[in-house]
Amino acid sequence: MLSRIFPDRFVPVLLATILLASLLPVRGAAVPIAQGLSTAAIVFLFFLNGVRLPRDEVLHGIRNWKLQGGALTFCFGAMALLGLAAQAATASLLPATLALGFLFLGILPSTVQSATAASSLAGGNVAASVVAAALLNLSGVIVSPLLFAALAGSAGEISGAGALRIVAILLLPFIAGQFAQRWLRPWVLAHRGLATFMDRSAIAIAVYVAFSAAVVAGIWDLLDGREIGIVMGAVALLLALSFGGAWLFGALLRLKRPDRITLLFSGAQKSIAVGAPLAATLFPPAVAGMVLVPILVYHMAQLILSAWIAPVLNRSARV
Template sequence: MLSRVFPDRFVPVLLATILLASLLPVRGAAVPVAQAVSTAAVVFLFFLNGVRLPRDEVLHGIRNWKLQGGALVFCFGIMALLGLGAQLATAAVLPAALALGFLFLGILPSTVQSATASSSMAGGNVAASVVAAAVLNLIGVAASPLLFAALAGNAGEIHNDGVLRIVSILLLPFIAGQIAQRRLRPWVLSHRQLVTILDRTTVAIAVYVAFSAAVVAGIWQLLDAREVVVVLAAAAILLALSFGGAWLFGRLLGLARPDRVTLLFAGAQKSIAVGAPLAATLFPPAIAGMVLVPLLVYHMAQLILSAWIAPGLAKGPAGVVLE
């Protein structure tokens, strides 16, 4: 029954993490310890991402330039503009950090496992999905912070210490993982379940620490029912525009149906595995929790939506309304 309501098991984990942070947030002397644990977990996560993202498959898949270029344009171009539009549309009714979260959502790379799994379930080009996810995440490690800084104005200004944190916590571990890939990737591939657990535990820790700081700063007192409704409505509209737009964009590019399916999930899904650590790196803890709220809502909604539409897409044009 639970699998029908939450097609991805990580959705209830995220909900439980938010609930735990709301009831038992990290306080006082425990805060530096929790932040150190979160930072160490993020370093490990990006090292692990560097190990498992396949360089050979990336280089091979780049040959499908129309699909990969389309995914790149949609993920970092069109989605960034949609996120900016959502920020501007909600700025008058939401706290600034919360509205900024929609722009932050828009500049993130795609998911890896979820986009590939959804594409496979929907009859997409699975090999191209792996490549698209890898390419977008490789580019996103460096491009997402720069794109956010360019679009967010003063709110997204990255100072020298912020650059140093991005390089030391995100980029260097990722590069180290790529260097160690030949030795460690066979072990990672043979322990997929363990690696997935470690991956999701790391994300949960980052979300818990960031959201705890927001709770201590009074997020639930700052948000009233109307603002919660605005966030949910804006996320739903953004979800519809992103998934519908990605499908239409694939059609405009003249992609074959399997490639359109790949573009749909690679372009419209957004990665909390990158978003949570990046928010913790770019923003003070209390602000990071607020910025993450739109991404948390969107991430959980995209998993549920993807699981619902994938079987219909697999049936072909007669089985879906997107055609």
């Protein structure tokens, strides 16, 4: 029964992380240590992503320019505008940093593993899905913070120190991972389970530290049941618009059905694996925790939704 409610095992991990941060947040002298551990986890996460994302497949898959261009356009264009609209719609109803989280959600790249897995389960173009995930995440390291700075106004200003921090913590480890592919990628592919565990542990640490700071700053005092309901409703509407819009956009581009399925999951899903580290890099810890709330809810909901609709798409293709 639990596997039906939570088709991806990472969903209960995220829920447990939020609960742990709410009950036992990091405080006092432990904060600098936890932040240092979080930074180290983020560096390792992006190094591992650099090792894992295949350069050769990316270069080969770029030939399918209609699909890959469509995925980039929808993920960073349409979704960014949807996030901006959600921020504007909730600005008068929610704390400013929480409403800003909807824009932050919109500028993030797609997931890697779950988008590819959902495409495979739905009968999509799996090879193109791997390429799309790689291109979106390669682009997202640079595009996401720039897009956020462009759309968020004064709230999205990135200082010189902030830009250097992004380069040092996100971009350089990723580049180092790309250079280390020759030696490390065979080991990562041979130990997928361990690599996934390390990957998700790094995300959980980043989320725990950021959300702990938000709890200490009084996030649960700032949010009441009405505001939590608004976040849930806004995320549900975003899911409907993003998944429905990606499916219609694929039809508009006249993609073949397998490519259309790949565009659906690559375009509409959003990555907490990039979101948590980027928030920790862009914002003070207390602010980062609040900004992460929409993407945390969206990420968990998209995994459940994708696991439900992928088999339906697969069955409907056989009819």
